[in-house]
Amino acid sequence: METILTLKNLTKRFGSITAVNDLSFTIKKGNVYGILGPNGSGKSTTLGIVLNVVNRTSGDFTWFDGSTSTHEALKKVGAIIERPNFYPYMTAAQNLKLVCQIKDVPTDKIEEKLELVGLLDRKDSKFRTFSLGMKQRLAIASALLNDPEILILDEPTNGLDPQGIHQIREIIKVIASQGTTILLASHLLDEVEKVCSHVVIIRKGVKLYSGPVDEMNASHGFFELNSNQNSILKKWLSEQSTFGNIKEEDGKLIAFLNNELDAESLNKQLYDAGITLTHLVKRKESLEEQFLQLTNNLN
Structure with a gap:
């Protein structure tokens, strides 16, 4: 072209x-x-x-x-x-x-x-x-x-x-x-x-x-997560290459995916690591969310 x-x-x-x-x-x-x-x-x-x-x-x-x-x-x-x-x-x-x-x-x-x-x-x-x-x-x-x-x-x-x-x-x-x-x-x-x-x-x-x-629209999405051990959960998520940015919002952890991963697989991985979830939802990241994430991350 x-x-x-x-x-x-x-x-x-x-x-x-x-x-x-x-x-x-x-x-x-x-x-x-x-x-x-x-x-x-x-x-x-x-x-x-x-x-x-x-x-x-x-x-x-x-x-x-x-x-x-x-x-x-x-x-x-x-x-x-x-x-x-x-x-x-x-x-x-x-x-x-x-x-x-x-x-x-x-x-x-x-x-x-x-x-x-x-x-x-x-x-x-x-x-x-x-x-x-x-x-x-x-x-x-x-x-x-x-x-x-x-x-x-x-x-x-x-x-x-x-x-x-x-x-x-x-x-x-x-x-x-x-x-x-x-x-x-x-x-x-x-x-x-x-x-x-x-x-x-x-x-x-x-x-x-x-x-x-x-x-840009074809992101892997993000998970909303919660457990009775959120500090341990956040540490575990931060150690996985599958996840990029992790933040806390309204008492929940928001974990953005670098690679494709379904909710069932994540739940099993966390269970095997001894972490029990009280909330797990996978969402698609909108273009607006990605734009805000990009522009807000640069200080």
């Missing part, structure tokens, strides 16, 4: 603050990637670096085959990394025509892109009459005028009402279905889960996970 973008050990420091810390990942053609992390985790800085608006401190990134200069490569990129900013007293079509002149691309795609984002019937309406959701959709149309190979979106649904969020997500799905690679930054797990095929999770500039969303 063709490579669109490669980041290698990318680092950005602002004085004593490290916003992006040794970040590496690869974007392949035809997928929808989400950079997911809490606010302030370095998502926007990362996008700014690859779009040449923020200077990196160290590391490197390459577009496409690596032999294309960033200046040339960005002609094949569409991006929205700030609030939509158009002329308020110009119509949607007039604003897009101006964008075409700036990007030096033909104007024959304006109506096609307006139709794609559901604004063709408002092409002659002034920008100042648009809702925030409509402004964001016009910005997406603007970013698509050069038929980019990759569309980059920074928090595309930020500040929108539920209807606006739904419309933007549906538009992203349509754009992706037409073969455009998409890279979006978001702090919303729900957004990434609903529209992305791949995810890069970062916190404080550090990559915690990179890979398909489905694979």
Whole structure:
């Protein structure tokens, strides 16, 4: 599969603050990637670096085959990394025509892109009459005028009402279905889960996970356990390679699995070790629980 973008050990420091810390990942053609992390985790800085608006401190990134200069490569990129900013007293079509002149691309795609984002019937309406959701959709149309190979979106649904969020997500799905690679930054797990095929999770500039969303969802789950000897039980669990993180919650022990194990087998192992359980439930770990576990474990 063709490579669109490669980041290698990318680092950005602002004085004593490290916003992006040794970040590496690869974007392949035809997928929808989400950079997911809490606010302030370095998502926007990362996008700014690859779009040449923020200077990196160290590391490197390459577009496409690596032999294309960033200046040339960005002609094949569409991006929205700030609030939509158009002329308020110009119509949607007039604003897009101006964008075409700036990007030096033909104007024959304006109506096609307006139709794609559901604004063709408002092409002659002034920008100042648009809702925030409509402004964001016009910005997406603007970013698509050069038929980019990759569309980059920074928090595309930020500040929108539920209807606006739904419309933007549906538009992203349509754009992706037409073969455009998409890279979006978001702090919303729900957004990434609903529209992305791949995810890069970062916190404080550090990559915690990179890979398909489905694979992250395919965890081995966790056990809820209780006994009259919880301290002995916790010690036993911590000595088993089968288990990873172990924590106490509401008087129960929560033991996350590194490998597959069913409840019957665990119960027998504990019985043989002289530990009798008063509570044993196996649960599937949701994507939200995994995300919280990942982002909360890094101090």
